[in-house]
Amino acid sequence: MRHDPKNPHWEDRDRFILSKGHGCPALYAVLAEAGYTPVDQLKTLRKLGSIYQGHPDRRFLPALEASTGSLGQGLSIGVGMALAARLDGRRYRTYVVLGDGESQEGQIWEAAMFAAYHKVDNLVAIVDYNKIQLDGFVKDIMELEPFADKWRSFGWHVIELNGHDIPALKKAFAEAETLKGRPTVVIAHTIKGKGVSFMENEPKYHGIAPTPEEVELALKELA
Amino acid sequence: MSAHATRFQLRMGAATRAAFGDALLELGRLDPRIVVCDADLSKSTMTHKFAKAFPERFFSCGIAEANMVGVGAGLASSGKIAFVSSFSCFVVNKGFEQLRVAVAYPRVRNFKVVGTHAGISIGEDGPSQMAIEDLSLMCALPGFVVLNPADEVAMKALVRVAAYYDAPVYIRAGRPPAPVIYSEGQEFHVGGSVELVEGRDVTLIATGLLVAEALRAAEELEAAGVSARVIDMYSIKPLDREAIRRAALETGAIVVAEEHLVDCGLGVRVAQAVAQLHPAVMEFVGIQDTYAESGPPAALLEKYGLLARNIVEATRRALDRKRQER
Numbered sequence: 001m002r003h004d005p006k007n008p009h010w011e012d013r014d015r016f017i018l019s020k021g022h023g024c025p026a027l028y029a030v031l032a033e034a035g036y037t038p039v040d041q042l043k044t045l046r047k048l049g050s051i052y053q054g055h056p057d058r059r060f061l062p063a064l065e066a067s068t069g070s071l072g073q074g075l076s077i078g079v080g081m082a083l084a085a086r087l088d089g090r091r092y093r094t095y096v097v098l099g100d101g102e103s104q105e106g107q108i109w110e111a112a113m114f115a116a117y118h119k120v121d122n123l124v125a126i127v128d129y130n131k132i133q134l135d136g137f138v139k140d141i142m143e144l145e146p147f148a149d150k151w152r153s154f155g156w157h158v159i160e161l162n163g164h165d166i167p168a169l170k171k172a173f174a175e176a177e178t179l180k181g182r183p184t185v186v187i188a189h190t191i192k193g194k195g196v197s198f199m200e201n202e203p204k205y206h207g208i209a210p211t212p213e214e215v216e217l218a219l220k221e222l223a
Numbered sequence: 224m225s226a227h228a229t230r231f232q233l234r235m236g237a238a239t240r241a242a243f244g245d246a247l248l249e250l251g252r253l254d255p256r257i258v259v260c261d262a263d264l265s266k267s268t269m270t271h272k273f274a275k276a277f278p279e280r281f282f283s284c285g286i287a288e289a290n291m292v293g294v295g296a297g298l299a300s301s302g303k304i305a306f307v308s309s310f311s312c313f314v315v316n317k318g319f320e321q322l323r324v325a326v327a328y329p330r331v332r333n334f335k336v337v338g339t340h341a342g343i344s345i346g347e348d349g350p351s352q353m354a355i356e357d358l359s360l361m362c363a364l365p366g367f368v369v370l371n372p373a374d375e376v377a378m379k380a381l382v383r384v385a386a387y388y389d390a391p392v393y394i395r396a397g398r399p400p401a402p403v404i405y406s407e408g409q410e411f412h413v414g415g416s417v418e419l420v421e422g423r424d425v426t427l428i429a430t431g432l433l434v435a436e437a438l439r440a441a442e443e444l445e446a447a448g449v450s451a452r453v454i455d456m457y458s459i460k461p462l463d464r465e466a467i468r469r470a471a472l473e474t475g476a477i478v479v480a481e482e483h484l485v486d487c488g489l490g491v492r493v494a495q496a497v498a499q500l501h502p503a504v505m506e507f508v509g510i511q512d513t514y515a516e517s518g519p520p521a522a523l524l525e526k527y528g529l530l531a532r533n534i535v536e537a538t539r540r541a542l543d544r545k546r547q548e549r
Contacts, residue, residue, distance in 0.1 A: 058329040065300065067329040070320060076290045077325055080297020083282065088302065110290035118282065
């Protein structure tokens with residue numbers, strides 16, 4: 001992504017929206033590492049007055065492009081930003097990360113229809129397809145399959161890949177940039193909790209924080 | 224602007240939705256940042272004029288209001304001034320969650336939403352198309368400005384005001400032709416009101432289509448020896464609290480009239496201000512706790528109690544109580 005932590009409102013920056021706002025601890029860590037926000041305040045996450053709110057909040061973190069947390073909304077906002085780029089002849093691209101459970105929201109498909117119809121080709125949606133949502137496995141709550149076919153039938157260019165494969169992701173984003181006339185969705189197959197044996201593919205860890213003992217164990221495994 | 228009620232010769236003008244369409248077209252000519260989103264109702268909301276003149280800045284969103292509000296929020300966050308429009312009941316009710324999370328909460332300042340076909344005066348299409356709760360809903364979004372122009376002059380002026388006001392704005396527009404109240408050049412601003420008629424005995428505070436009815440009521444009251452002040456409360460949020468304070472202090476009785484559910488609209492907001500600022504006897508004219516029905520607009524306004532004579536009756540009740548309390 002083209003961005004500049006020293007100039008967070010640079011008009012030609014690429015836009016990033018975490019539509020699945022509940023994943024914000026990862027976003028906050030990235031923003032801090034990149035130099036947008038203080039690393040030493042990361043531990044104030046969710047505490048009163050913290051810039052690191054429970055869900056992404058632009059009032060506290062102006063570097064964010066959107067406030068999210070109510071699922072289903074980020075793709076529409078991203079579409080608007082991509083349209084603005086096109087109107088202004090700017091080269092920035094817009095990236096929106098969606099959850100798989102989030103894709104059960106009707107608004108996602110309204111936005112999908114709109115983006116394809118209006119040929120918004122400077123937009124990439126990335127679905128974190130870990131197959132788990134709050135109440136359990138996606139297939140047991142509201143199945144999304146055939147998921148890639150749904151996006152194709154809505155007029156999107158679909159790239160399926162292993163979401164833990166960074167070179168594959170880079171290649172996909174480069175491919176999306178060359179594609180004209182259609183938006184791209186990257187369906188990233190992921191394993192929730194990857195790298196921590198007791199968390200991998202375990203729905204229980206979707207919405208809770210690990211205990212201090214679990215944290216210690218997890219950090220050992222990840223090291 | 225203040226005058227005796229009898230000096231108003233109300234002639235029928237354009238619908239406020241038509242004035243909105245014209246104002247948008249003019250704004251589009253003056254400012255390339257103006258973009259418009261509509262949900263398959265552009266010939267009714269009158270955004271089709273803008274669409275024809277500036278097709279590259281008009282976005283047909285299909286019948287998908289939630290996405291439309293989000294797209295508008297994205298445009299407005301990226302250097303555009305986005306006007307998002309549909310029937311009020313659809314864009315406000317179906318887009319409410321998006322208005323809340325994608326617009327109000329991050330305070331997207333360049334986002335303007337115009338809901339047309341508000342109230343029951345849309346007529347034959349019936350209650351599924353009638354916004355009777357929009358003012359209440361939009362007032363429930365922190366930071367949003369809520370405007371309700373009474374005629375074409377007010378609408379044109381307030382569209383311009385909204386475009387350059389540093390906050391998200393909701394503008395309510397009506398379907399039927401509206402009587403002309405103002406002369407060109409009248410000034411309007413966020414948080415303002417206009418005292419149309421001076422008066423000592425009672426204040427009629429009206430908004431939208433009911434402003435003309437309040438003027439007619441004031442005329443009738445004047446003939447009966449009652450001096451009624453008439454205020455057009457076009458800014459529903461923020462409210463002109465000073466005008467309300469003076470009305471309570473100087474006339475001691477206030478009647479609020481609106482084409483909206485009476486239990487959650489302008490009336491209760493004025494009552495809150497009265498309770499805080501200065502006591503006064505109050506009465507309310509609006510839609511009772513019900514949905515209306517299909518019918519000619521004039522017949523609906525009569526059946527659901529939104530005419531000058533309903534304001535006169537409410538005024539008599541208020542004046543009776545005012546006398547008893549003395």
